[in-house]
Amino acid sequence: MTTVAELLKLKDEQHRVPHTVSPEQMVFEVITLMAEKNIGAVPVVRDGKVVGIVSERDYVRKMELKGRASVGTPVSEIMTHDVKTVDSHHKVDQCMKIMTDSRLRHLPVVDDGQLVGLLSIGDLVKEAIAEQARLIEKMQEYIRGESY
Structure with missing residues (x-):
């Protein structure tokens, strides 16, 4: 099974290093x-x-549902404080379990206390599909007698 480190290497340059904000920044900046x-x-x-x-x-x-203004509200007031994270050694299936059990769509990757990436549920589903395709190919090779 693929590790988070391997998965992060597959992400394109634009999405490899996540954008970040500080707790003091205004919500309007973040949604923009x-x-x-x-x-x-x-x-x-x-x-x-x-x-x-x-x-x-x-x-x-x-x-939105509370009618608050995003211009004058700091991120710290709406952010999720109890953040679940993984490290680069986690396997994709472990990340999927964490995300499914916790009903999360995004999972920060932290190594030695530092943010090194951000996984989305889409990243994990894509990799699970690719892993399944690789397994099917290996099974077909075995059935055809091309691999032992």
Whole structure:
């Protein structure tokens, strides 16, 4: 099974290193960034450490549905504080379990206390499909007698 480190290497340059924001930045800045970069979540970092994550879901639930203004509200007021993370040694299936059990769509990757990547559920599903295709190919080779 593929590791998170291997999966991060497969991501294109634009998505390999995640965009981050600070807790003091205004929500408007974050939603503008997410819209411009077509991303669904942004890790919140202070002094190089992940202290939260803010997602489109956070914005809708904590801002729009409550009629709050994004211009004057700091990210710290709407971010998810209890962030689940993985490290680069985790396997894709472990990440899928964490995301499924916790109903998450994004999972920060942290090595030695530093943010090194961000996985989306789409990244994991893509890799699971590719892994399945590789397994099917190996089985077909075995059936045809091409591999032992």
